[in-house]
Amino acid sequence: QQQVRQSPQSLTVWEGETAILNCSYENSAFDYFPWYQQFPGEGPALLISILSVSDKKEDGRFTIFFNKREKKLSLHIADSQPGDSATYFCAARETNSAGNKLTFGIGTRVLVRP
Amino acid sequence: GALVYQYPRRTICKSGTSMRMECQAVGFQATSVAWYRQSPQKTFELIALSTVNSAIKYEQNFTQEKFPISHPNLSFSSMTVLNAYLEDRGLYLCGARGAYAEQFFGPGTRLTVL
Numbered sequence: 609q610q611q612v613r614q615s616p617q618s619l620t621v622w623e624g625e626t627a628i629l630n631c632s633y634e635n636s637a638f639d640y641f642p643w644y645q646q647f648p649g650e651g652p653a654l655l656i657s658i659l660s661v662s663d664k665k666e667d668g669r670f671t672i673f674f675n676k677r678e679k680k681l682s683l684h685i686a687d688s689q690p691g692d693s694a695t696y697f698c699a700a701r702e703t704n705s706a707g708n709k710l711t712f713g714i715g716t717r718v719l720v721r722p
Numbered sequence: 723g724a725l726v727y728q729y730p731r732r733t734i735c736k737s738g739t740s741m742r743m744e745c746q747a748v749g750f751q752a753t754s755v756a757w758y759r760q761s762p763q764k765t766f767e768l769i770a771l772s773t774v775n776s777a778i779k780y781e782q783n784f785t786q787e788k789f790p791i792s793h794p795n796l797s798f799s800s801m802t803v804l805n806a807y808l809e810d811r812g813l814y815l816c817g818a819r820g821a822y823a824e825q826f827f828g829p830g831t832r833l834t835v836l
Contacts, residue, residue, distance in 0.1 A: 640823050651728070651815055651829040659823070697766070701823075709756065710817070710825060712766040 611635055612700050614713035622721050627685040629716045631698035634679070638700040642710070643672065643683050646695045655696070656683070688720040724750045726818050728828035735806050736836050742802040743831040745816030751796035752818035757789070760830070761812040769814075772799060806835045 611634045621627045631641070639660040644652035658665040658672045658681070665672045669688075674681040685692055695717045699710040725748040735741045745755060754773040758766045770780040772793040780786055793799045799818075803810055813830040820826075 642823075642825065644827070651726075651813075651827040654824055654826060657824065709768060709771055710766075714765045 610714075611711050612698055612713040614698050614716050616716060617714070618717040618719070620719045620721060621688050623688060623690060625688050627688050627692070627718055627720070629683040629685075629696050629698070629718070630680070631682065631713055632678075632680045633700050633711075635700070635702065635711075636679070637702040638711075640701045641672070641674065641681055642699050642701075643670075644697040644699065646697065646715075652697055685718070688718075690720045690722050693718055693720045724748075724818075724820065724824070724826050726752075726816060726826050726828035728814075728816050728831050730831055731829060732832045732834070734834045734836060737807055738805055740802055740804045740806060741833065742800055743814055743816075743833075745799045745801075745818065745828055747797045747818040747820075747826075750818075750820040752799070752820060753796065754819045755793055755799040756817040756819075756825070757791065757799075757801050758815040758817060759812045760815055766815070769801070803833065806833065808835050811835050 613632045615630045642657035643655045645655040646652040656667045656670045658674050663674050669686045671684045695715045697715045698713040701710050727746045729744045756771050757769040768781045769784045772778045778791050791801045813832050815830045816828045817825045
């Protein structure tokens with residue numbers, strides 16, 4: 609059973625639009641949710657993250673909206689740029705997990721057309 | 723800033739041979755290191771978690787006999803893929819976590835098995 613689900617699998621937006629990426633999870637114990645951005649041939653780069661005590665986290669054009677009750681979160685990319693074209697992974701971790709075990713979704717591939 | 727280096731970036735080995743990959747955290751002390759394998763079919767698979775002063779914990783389907791890991795200090799970890807076969811192909815990622823929640827990944831070591 610997939611513990612972290614992402615949708616859509618792929619998304620195409622025009623430059624300047626807002627891209628919305630969705631993520632949901634099963635484990636109520638998850639309390640830390642990072643989003644990673646990955647370009648082809650590179651490792652995933654930490655983009656933005658949120659703790660479950662917050663319902664919103666903003667960093668420049670990137671915003672996470674978090675709904676603990678529904679176990680859902682979303683990543684909004686405002687004013688999308690062609691350079692934002694990448695695959696975005698939602699991940700989750702529970703505080704009491706040993707070390708740093710993250711559970712990843714399958715990713716959303718974003719294409720921003722100029 | 724926090725950086726994670728991995729070496730080599732790419733490697734090709736013959737079926738049945740072994741190869742070693744390295745991971746180094748720069749700019750912070752990695753209190754725990756996680757090794758993942760990323761493949762198109764299975765997204766991120768956690769291989770093992772290595773936490774300072776604790777035993778290395780392997781996930782199901784991964785063993786120390788196949789993927790021995792060394793984590794001698796807070797900035798360096800290495801993993802070997804022994805007797806590599808086709809199913810071991812993929813991008814091997816090292817994720818290092820410091821004192822806070824963030825986990826940073828290296829660029830990965832891409833393993834091709836002939």
